[in-house]
Amino acid sequence: MEYEHVRDVDPAVADALAGEVERQRDTLAMIASENHASRAVLEAQGSVFTNKYAEGYPGARYYAGCEYADEIESLAIERAKDLWGAEHVNVQPHSGTQANMGVYLAVLEPGDRILSLELEHGGHLSHGHPANFAGKLFDVEHYRVDPETGYVDYEGLAETADEFDPDMIVSGFSAYPREVEWERVQAVADAVDAYHMADMAHITGLVASGVHDSPVGVADFVTGSTHKTIRAGRGGIILTSEEHASDVDSAVFPGAQGGPLMHNIAGKAVGFREALQPEFDEYARQVVENAKALGEAFVDHGLSLVSGGTDTHLVLVDLRDSHPDLTGGDAEESLESTGIVLNANTVPGETRSAFNPSGIRAGTAALTARGFDAEATREVGDLICRVVDAPDDESVLDDVSARVDDLCSEFTLYE
Numbered sequence: 001m002e003y004e005h006v007r008d009v010d011p012a013v014a015d016a017l018a019g020e021v022e023r024q025r026d027t028l029a030m031i032a033s034e035n036h037a038s039r040a041v042l043e044a045q046g047s048v049f050t051n052k053y054a055e056g057y058p059g060a061r062y063y064a065g066c067e068y069a070d071e072i073e074s075l076a077i078e079r080a081k082d083l084w085g086a087e088h089v090n091v092q093p094h095s096g097t098q099a100n101m102g103v104y105l106a107v108l109e110p111g112d113r114i115l116s117l118e119l120e121h122g123g124h125l126s127h128g129h130p131a132n133f134a135g136k137l138f139d140v141e142h143y144r145v146d147p148e149t150g151y152v153d154y155e156g157l158a159e160t161a162d163e164f165d166p167d168m169i170v171s172g173f174s175a176y177p178r179e180v181e182w183e184r185v186q187a188v189a190d191a192v193d194a195y196h197m198a199d200m201a202h203i204t205g206l207v208a209s210g211v212h213d214s215p216v217g218v219a220d221f222v223t224g225s226t227h228k229t230i231r232a233g234r235g236g237i238i239l240t241s242e243e244h245a246s247d248v249d250s251a252v253f254p255g256a257q258g259g260p261l262m263h264n265i266a267g268k269a270v271g272f273r274e275a276l277q278p279e280f281d282e283y284a285r286q287v288v289e290n291a292k293a294l295g296e297a298f299v300d301h302g303l304s305l306v307s308g309g310t311d312t313h314l315v316l317v318d319l320r321d322s323h324p325d326l327t328g329g330d331a332e333e334s335l336e337s338t339g340i341v342l343n344a345n346t347v348p349g350e351t352r353s354a355f356n357p358s359g360i361r362a363g364t365a366a367l368t369a370r371g372f373d374a375e376a377t378r379e380v381g382d383l384i385c386r387v388v389d390a391p392d393d394e395s396v397l398d399d400v401s402a403r404v405d406d407l408c409s410e411f412t413l414y415e
């Protein structure tokens, strides 16, 4: 990762690139939506395909010279079909949000009604937040998690659906540590004659390896990101049935996007191939085992977890019970000073602002990619607890920092 050509023309950017490589090597990436793609994926993403226009789809392009673009996109599609068992796949969305936009534009009209999980309860901006296009274009209502259990309130969802009569129900979340019961959401969608879009953005990799139940074949549309629990580089995908194939394809292009980012699609193809290997199933299983170990370290230390634990790659800590004077933002800042990088997050029933909320969210996908096992992850959990207990104590922060350095040298990255 020398970036010598960048250095020749642009030392400032070269310095920032080198700095970011070092930052990723020397810190523990625990932001639940992040991961470390392989060198192979990075190489494909940073390739000459960034030069190529390929509007259209394989075999039906609006530009000449698409022979290899067709090959790459077809490989990405076939591998995605294998990974998730979908009838039809679109690999062109530039991001998870773009994938959701593609689905909305495929079957909804402006003003139609969308029912989704409230952002503070673990939803996503693209599910209809007023600041997002989805909130501006559509009439949006929310369902919630049960404040006692932290699990999705499926009965409340059914009641709200009855009253609101949505055209589409969105499931799949950003900060939800439990398995989503896709069939229960589908039953509600059937009852009110709404489409069901399952946004598996965070858990695409877990679903691909069978560690989490699959929404494919249950929901009408499944969207995902390709850079969270699957390590295929930044981007989005849509999986659907033959029935909706052409609506989805024309909603993505020309509906929502111009030319596909062929270099990102090359990265997706390589990442999907990696995910089809047996070692990836082992990886996904370890991601969840590590998240459970992290959650146990927190609970043993007296921290409260939303829903009491996890079935996935992430845990969500509600600091209000154990550390009423510590905000998520302050915890995030102290932890970052030791090299543990995670994010402050809202919790169900949030009483602070979204900018400095009451929780922290931590994921294990990136640690597992660099080889962490349950024991090492549990140790990171203990380190986090030490910082949360004494966020301003320099000697504690120095100690934890030193131990983070050791762990980063033991579990190497991009060597």
Ligand SMILES: *Cc1c(COP(=O)(O)O)cnc(C)c1O
Binding pocket: 033, 095, 096, 097, 098, 123, 124, 126, 172, 173, 174, 175, 199, 201, 202, 225, 235, 236
């Ligand atoms: C991360 C995420 C997305 C996609 O985000 P992008 O940043 O647009 O790729 C979509 N939905 C959910 C639920 C997410 O967590």
